[in-house]
Amino acid sequence: MITLHLQHDVATQATPTPRAMDIAAMFGIALDGSTNHPIIPPIELTLAPGELAFVTGSSGGGKSTLLRLINEALSKEVSGGRGRACEPPEQAGLNAARAVRSGGSQAPPRPPMSPALICSDDLPKLTDAALVDALARPEGDGHAAPPPATLEQVCRWLSLAGLNDAAVMLRKPSQLSEGQRHRLKLAQAMAVAERRPEPWAVLLIDEFGSTLDRPTAFALARCVRRWVTGSDVCLVCATTHDDLLEPLWPDVLVEVAPGGVCEVHRRVV
Numbered sequence: 001m002i003t004l005h006l007q008h009d010v011a012t013q014a015t016p017t018p019r020a021m022d023i024a025a026m027f028g029i030a031l032d033g034s035t036n037h038p039i040i041p042p043i044e045l046t047l048a049p050g051e052l053a054f055v056t057g058s059s060g061g062g063k064s065t066l067l068r069l070i071n072e073a074l075s076k077e078v079s080g081g082r083g084r085a086c087e088p089p090e091q092a093g094l095n096a097a098r099a100v101r102s103g104g105s106q107a108p109p110r111p112p113m114s115p116a117l118i119c120s121d122d123l124p125k126l127t128d129a130a131l132v133d134a135l136a137r138p139e140g141d142g143h144a145a146p147p148p149a150t151l152e153q154v155c156r157w158l159s160l161a162g163l164n165d166a167a168v169m170l171r172k173p174s175q176l177s178e179g180q181r182h183r184l185k186l187a188q189a190m191a192v193a194e195r196r197p198e199p200w201a202v203l204l205i206d207e208f209g210s211t212l213d214r215p216t217a218f219a220l221a222r223c224v225r226r227w228v229t230g231s232d233v234c235l236v237c238a239t240t241h242d243d244l245l246e247p248l249w250p251d252v253l254v255e256v257a258p259g260g261v262c263e264v265h266r267r268v269v
Helices: 018-027 063-080 089-101 151-160 178-194 214-229 242-248
Strands: 002-011 036-047 052-057 116-119 201-205 233-239 252-257 261-266
Touching: 002 063, 036 063, 036 252, 036 261, 052 063, 052 214, 052 242, 063 116, 063 201, 063 233, 063 252, 116 178, 151 178, 151 214, 178 201, 178 214, 178 233, 214 233, 214 242
Parallel strands: 052 233, 052 252, 116 201, 201 233
Antiparallel strands: 002 036, 252 261
C-alpha cells in the first residue's frame, strides 16, 4: 500500500494582447503569471494491490493531469526507496524467496514495497507479427526481458482483453481496427504487469474503453475487474464514460471537474 499527496496548479501566462487584457479585466484574472488556477486541489490517494481506482469526470476536468501526477509521484517513490516501513514481515520472506528463484543475476531489486510502475501509453511497440507471437514478449527484446510467455499465458491475456477469436489472434497489430488495438494495448499492459519482478505493480490506463462501443466496453470492464481482484496489481484507469462505474466496481472513485474540483471516495466494504 502506498499513499500519495497530489496537487497541481497552473499560472496565467497569456501574452497581454488587447483582447486578452479585456478578457482578463472582465473576469479579474492577472496576465503576469502571478495568479494560480487549481487543476487538481490537494488530495490524498491511497493505492494498494488488488484494488481498482476509477478516475472519471467531464472532458477537460483534469483526468489525464491526475494520472500524470500519479505517474510522477510514484516514480519518485520508486526511485527514492520509500514505502519500506509498510512491508509486513511475511512479504519480506516472499521477496527474498523470489530473489533466490531469479538466480540473483539481475540488477538489485527495488525496495520491497516500491511497486512497479506501468503506464500503458509508455509501453514499447509490439512487433508486427501474429498476436500470439507479438504478445509473447510484451516488454520487447531487451537483454533484461523475461523469457517468452507460454501460449497459455498469451491466450489468457488476449481473452481478458476480448481478443480471443481465433482469426483475430492470428492477425498482426497493423491489421487490427482502432478498438482492437486499444484492447491489444490493454492485453500488453496486463502481460507486463504480471511478469514484472517487483512484489506488486501500479498500472495506469488513460481513456479506458473510450474507443469501444458501449456493450464491448462494459464487457471489457467486467473482465478487467475480475483480473484486478485476483491479482497483486493496482489498476488506475480514467475515462469520461461513467457508465463503466458499475462493471468496474472501483475500490476508489475519483471525480474531477473543471475549476479544480476533485473528490476521492473509497468504497466501504
